[in-house]
Amino acid sequence: MHTDLVAALDIGGTKIAGAVVDGHGTILVRAQRPTPAREDGDTVMRAVEEVLGELTTSPLWGRARAIGIGSAGPVDASAGTVSPVNVPGWRDFPLVERVRAVSGGLPVELIGDGVAITAAEHWQGAARGHDNALCMVVSTGVGGGLVLNGRLHPGPTGNAGHIGHISVDLDGDPCPCGSRGCVERLASGPNIARHALENGWRPGPDGDATAAAVAAAARAGDPVAAASFERAAQALAAGIAATATLVEIDIAVVGGGVGKAGDVLFTPLRKALADYATLSFVRRLTVVPARTGTDAGLVGAAAAALAGLPGAAAGV
Amino acid sequence: MHTDLVAALDIGGTKIAGAVVDGHGTILVRAQRPTPAREDGDTVMRAVEEVLGELTTSPLWGRARAIGIGSAGPVDASAGTVSPVNVPGWRDFPLVERVRAVSGGLPVELIGDGVAITAAEHWQGAARGHDNALCMVVSTGVGGGLVLNGRLHPGPTGNAGHIGHISVDLDGDPCPCGSRGCVERLASGPNIARHALENGWRPGPDGDATAAAVAAAARAGDPVAAASFERAAQALAAGIAATATLVEIDIAVVGGGVGKAGDVLFTPLRKALADYATLSFVRRLTVVPARTGTDAGLVGAAAAALAGLPGAAAGV
Structure with missing residues (x-):
């Protein structure tokens, strides 16, 4: 572990969070601003600069040796740019250069938010000790990241x-990404709710028609609500099995709002995984809930920054 | 490059090939036996021993520093065992231990045959110079392997x-592996021929009802034959796009008998790939025919053995 500290930024469509983090992953200083997601690119960048500005007032800032950024995607780590779907003012926005400029030239590591959460789960969560893991966030969208051979695999x-x-239904419904039958199109929270409503489920008196309400109905015995989670579980299982068959993982970690549904999701998910993960080398694959919480993006960004430092331990 | 030599074994359901190979991938000595695939395990092993025995009579054998084995799968490199689908006498057969015993204790590297062909394409073929590649064999079955971060990724x-x-059609037809809608179930040679026959295509006077005959008919303008290759291309594209989206590859190399169909396959494959590979970081993905020939399994097994030697260049 390092005695050095690092700074971390977690940039999403709703909030921009920043922190100074130590080598154990403990958050020592925090700052946060709402993301002005509908504003122009410079306005969004000013919110990032305010977060960093607040962090630099801490006496600990001087010990930060690098900055890790986990950003809503797509990102381009090779170019240092980001184009978050939900922040239209940023298209090929040179975030790495801009952050480096306002932070005194510290080295900057940029990764996608799914990769950041994977780094956090591998460092401190359910994927700890696993050399080959898939970590997923199933909520409004479906994201993820990979650990291969004991190290984060962000890709170029x-x-x-x-x-x-990834398409698990090649003739299936169009996905906003332009493809068809994507895992997200079948398994995200809004698509679970849509499936339930289309098949006759109706929200209770509070009018809550989210996936969380569908999960509550499923737990109370509503068969349509249960079937909606079963369909999502089937799609997740096909995607997880595909990942395991392609790169050999031994654990899949599922977080995010839908991941919190508990047995309503995990019971049909484990059953479906047995249907799709059939080859000998993937049969022992397990699927478990995520353990890290709302700080996962910051902790994962810090892990990436620490891993980039000279003398860093492999596997952070 | 090494001045050391290595031995290589390519073990399939039809033949067992062996070679002594130099650090440039040149085959210096060869031996081969038919695979007694329906016999008991020891009989199959005797054929391997005969191949190795023939190689050891060469004066070059004494310079071999390791043995690489590419075997029909599934294999278990961590246990040193193989269970080739088409060789029922071998189930969890301790191939590594048996080969080591008859070769004077040389180090043995075991990989699956798809991984071996990938090593060959990365060393000497169409994936050369690519740090992130998928190489596939599309013939009676559909196999493959990955290069990630410049190195072969065999997995544990x-x-x-x-x-x-991997399933690209989660509600699709059952696959012999136990899953549904697998790429192989839609895109292998026998399944291309089956699709054509089911849709009214009939073989010519020679009675040839293989995928090669369907390809010839497609080239001659038969729309059912062309549609059969288009369906296979769609499934391959969904699988290739899934792989790129999961691990970031920039090239997919397609070999095997179906891969030799040329434009009948590659034109619809490139078109379908644009439909499924939609995210910014996978849009530049290219797909090309394999360049290595029938020795790819031996050359790739040799590459794996060379990569395991002390002082080996990364990336072989």
């Missing part, structure tokens, strides 16, 4: 592990 | 890259 552009946009 | 058990058995 920092986007690897995008399991939400 | 030597089976990574098994693209033939």
Whole structure:
């Protein structure tokens, strides 16, 4: 572990969070601003600069040796740019250069948010001790990241592990990404709710028609609600099995709002995984809930920054 | 490059080939036996021993520093065992131990045959110079392997890259592997021929009802034959796009008998790839025919053996 500290940024469509983090992953200083997601690119960047500006007022800032950024994707780590779907003012936005400029030239590591959460789960969560893992976030969208051979596998552009946009239904419904039958199109929270509503499920008196409400209905015995989670579980299982068959992972970690549904999701997911993960070398694959919480993006970005430092331990 | 030599074994359901190979991938000595695939395990092993015995009579054998084995799968490199689908006498057969015993204790590297062909294409073929590549064999079955970060990615058990058995049609036809809608179920040679026959294509006077005959008919303008290759191309494209989206590859290399169909396959394959590979970081993905020939399995097994030697260049 390092005695050095690092800074971390977690950039999403709703908030921009920053922190100073130590070599154990403990967050020592925090700052946060809402993302002005509908504004022009410079306005969004000013929010990032305010977060960094607040961090630099801490006496600990002087010990930060690098900055890790986990950003909503797509990102391009090779070019140092980001184009988050939900932040239209940023298209090929040179985030790495801009962050480096306002932070005194510290080295900057950029990864996608799915990769960042994977780094956090591998460092401190359910994937700890696993050399080959898939970590997923199933919520409004479906994202993910990979650990291969004991190390984070961001890929050349920092986007690897995008399991939400692999097709498991090649003749299926069009996905906003332009493809068809993507895992996200079948398994995201809004698509679970849509499936339930289309098949006759109706929200209760509170009008809550989210996947969380569908999960509650499924737990209370509603068969349509249960079937909606079963369909999502089938798609997730096909995607997880495909990943394991392609790169050999031994654990899949599922987080995000839908991941919190518990047995309503995990029971049919484990059953479906047995149907799709059939070859001898993937049969022992397990699937478990994520353990890290809302700080996962910051902790994962810090892990990436620490891994880039000279003398860093492999496997952070 | 090494001045050392290595031995290589390519073990398939039809033949067992062996060679002594130099550090440039040149085959210096060869031996081969038919695979007694329906016999008991010891009989199959005797054929391997005969191949090795013939190689040891060469004066070059004494310079071999390791043995690489590419075997029909599934293999288990961590246990040193193989269970080739088409060789029922070998189930969890301790091939590494048996080969080591008859070769004077040389180090043995075991990989699956798809991984071996990938090593050959990366060393000497169409994937040369690419740090992130998928190489596939599309023939009676569909196999493959991956190069990630400039190195072969066999995975812990030597089976990574098994693209033939990822599901691209989660509600699709059952596959002999136990899953549904696998790439192989839609895109292998026998399945291309079956699709054509089911849709009214009939073989010519020679009675040839193989995928090669369907390809010839497609080239001659038969629309059913062409549609059969288009369906296979669609499944291959969904699988290749999934792989790129998961691990970030920039090239897919397609070999094997179906890969030799030329434009009948590659034109619809490139078109379908644009439909499924939609995210920014996979849009530049190219797909090309394999360049290595029937010795690819031996050359790739040799590459794996060379990569395992002390002082080996990374990336072989």
